[in-house]
Amino acid sequence: MSSHEKDFPFLTKEEREFPRMVQVALVHNYCNARCYRCPIGLSNSNVQKFNYDREKMVNEMLPLDFFKLIADNMKGHPRTILRLHGRGEPLLNPGIFDMVSYAKMECEIPVVTMFTNGILLDENASSNLLVSHLDVFDISVDAHNAEIYFKNRGTNNWNRVLDNVKRLVDLREKIHQESRIIVSAVLDEEFESEKEHFKTFWEKLGADAAILRPYHNYAGRLPLSGQHGENSYTPCPQFLTGSRLIQTVKSTCVSMTGMMSMSLAG
Numbered sequence: 001m002s003s004h005e006k007d008f009p010f011l012t013k014e015e016r017e018f019p020r021m022v023q024v025a026l027v028h029n030y031c032n033a034r035c036y037r038c039p040i041g042l043s044n045s046n047v048q049k050f051n052y053d054r055e056k057m058v059n060e061m062l063p064l065d066f067f068k069l070i071a072d073n074m075k076g077h078p079r080t081i082l083r084l085h086g087r088g089e090p091l092l093n094p095g096i097f098d099m100v101s102y103a104k105m106e107c108e109i110p111v112v113t114m115f116t117n118g119i120l121l122d123e124n125a126s127s128n129l130l131v132s133h134l135d136v137f138d139i140s141v142d143a144h145n146a147e148i149y150f151k152n153r154g155t156n157n158w159n160r161v162l163d164n165v166k167r168l169v170d171l172r173e174k175i176h177q178e179s180r181i182i183v184s185a186v187l188d189e190e191f192e193s194e195k196e197h198f199k200t201f202w203e204k205l206g207a208d209a210a211i212l213r214p215y216h217n218y219a220g221r222l223p224l225s226g227q228h229g230e231n232s233y234t235p236c237p238q239f240l241t242g243s244r245l246i247q248t249v250k251s252t253c254v255s256m257t258g259m260m261s262m263s264l265a266g
Contacts, residue, residue, distance in 0.1 A: 014079065021081045024070060026096060027088040028060040033117045034154025035142065037186045037215065040088050060088075064095040064102075071099075071107040078110050085115035091125060101132040111135045119157050121164040123171070130168075130177045139165060142185045144201035148194060152186075169206035183207045188215040 014020070031040045074080055082103055084090050093099075096114075103109045113136035114129070121139070129137070141161060143149035149158040165183065172179055183202040185191060191198075195212055202210040 018077045018080060020079055021083055022070065022074060023083045023085060024062065024067065025087050026062045026067075026084055026090040026093040026099070029088055030060060030092055031088040031117070032092070032119050032155070033089070033157070035117075035140075035152060036154065037142075037152070037188070061093045061095075064098055067095070067099045068102055071103045071109065074103075074109050075107050080109075081111045081113065082109050083113045083115065089117055089120065090114060091116055091120040097125075097128040097132060100129055100134050104133040104135075113138055115140065117141075117153070118161040118164050119155075121161075121168060123167060126164070126168045126171050127175075130171055130175050130179055133177070134179055136180045136182060137168060138182045138184060140184050140186075141165075141202075142191070144194065144198045152191075165202075165207070166205060180208045181206070183210045185210075185212055186215050187212040 029040060031038075071082070074082060084096070084099070090096060100112060100114070103112050112134055114134055115138045118139040118141060121137075139161075141149070142152040143158065146156075146158040149161070150156060165181070168181060172181065185195070185198050187195060191212075198212075199210040
């Protein structure tokens with residue numbers, strides 16, 4: 001048995017050969033929200049305006065050419081899901097439409113998903129992603145009204161996100177696209193009493209599913225939820241699924257398994 005098999009005995013034979021999910025971070029450390037359950041959001045907590053240095057931000061984004069190398073390597077692995085997200089907001093990457101189109105049209109990756117806060121999911125973005133055959137819009141909202149949204153997300157973008165999701169649902173019907181629309185929230189003790197209202201609200205608006213993700217503290221980077229002891233660490237469950245994370249800069253993502261992300265920049 002290889003050292004890899006000993007370290008990760010939960011992986012199947014197929015997953016040892018190639019992961020069942022490849023997660024690609026399109027942006028590092030830039031986001032237009034201030035979510036208190038996210039280390040990137042907390043780093044934005046004192047930012048008054050999101051006027052980023054665009055020239056500097058380019059260096060923190062995954063280049064299209066490198067993305068194509070990743071997608072090319074996924075050819076011939078029909079069981080593997082490509083998940084686009086970021087240590088920040090992936091829609092800030094101007095190459096995202098070309099990336100989705102290349103992954104779907106050129107590489108024929110069966111399932112491509114995108115995790116987003118929905119703030120930049122305007123008509124142009126929605127139309128481009130639908131036409132490019134993005135399979136899943138995974139929209140993290142953490143709310144079903146403006147008050148809870150501001151509390152959890154730290155900005156006044158509730159109406160904007162609400163309109164964006166409604167428009168996305170309508171555009172999907174007009175284009176006759178089969179993309180799935182998921183709206184999500186992080187479930188901690190504070191959100192427990194809101195979870196059923198959250199699910200009912202978004203499913204009535206046309207989301208295919210309103211899902212709840214368990215709270216984790218990024219291996220100690222966030223405050224612990226009340227059900228954990230002071231010295232506990234709650235890992236991100238993604239690393240228990242045989243996935244691989246590819247990021248744009250030198251950094252690592254720590255999990256209880258000891259798995260570490262791949263770094264693109266030298």
